[in-house]
Amino acid sequence: MNGTAAGSNASFTIATFNVNGIKARLPRLIEWLDETRPDVACLQEIKTQDDGFPAAELAEVGYQAIWHGQKSFNGVAILARGTTPVEVRRGLDGDAEDEQARYLEADVAGLRIACIYLPNGNPQPGPKFAYKLRWMERLAARMAQIAAEEVPALVIGDYNVVPADHDIWDRRALADDALMQPESRAAWARLCHAGWTDALGLHNPRGGVWTYWDYQAGAWPRDHGFRIDHALLSPELADRLQACGVDKAFRGREKASDHAPVWVRVTR
């Protein structure tokens, strides 16, 4: 714009944060936004209906938002600093009966951003696990549509899948859990094989990076965590990946979520 290289070297940060209740977490959320200043923040488990979303409080710290809420459970939102996300769609095709608020997609600054809260699926086997696997198929279908548009895109959020044994402190601890089942992992692998890049996995090929620590059993002080919050980048965006990481320290604060934020930085 001004004839220097500054524009092409500038970066853009997109983060995801499962807040585990936006009402209880609002002070921590605002703290994190103020301290890390992501350009976009995708939130999961806001656990509020639409009219309970704290849009005014977020606007005070510079973020405009769109959100898809639901009473008590689930709920997703996309925040952008200094601009309002342009909503593309909410919810996935393929199940007219599904009323769970888990998918929200928007355009921000030339990027297509899908914020997801993938079903947990426990206990397995059972209807909740079947719903999880069906939901992953529906997600794959939507991601194929996005890929066909050949836009720089990322699908970011809480996938509730531990991709590999090196993504958990002890694979035996969750061996029977829906997050670790071969079917869950196969569905995840299909997304990656379709051309989407797991940013954090790519930059940490030996694993050992966690994004979640249970509230119970001293999981946080013992560092008994696992990796379930992911960012999948389309080929057009993967080429622009500069860095990615976990804001781990926020898991250790008072009244923290059980998830830590995950971020990716791309060339603008």
Added chain:
DNA sequence: ATGGCTTTAAAATAAAGA
């Protein structure tokens, strides 16, 4: 060994999370 927390909704417990 087994550890047992946190949220929401709503009025004491129950459901869900992962």
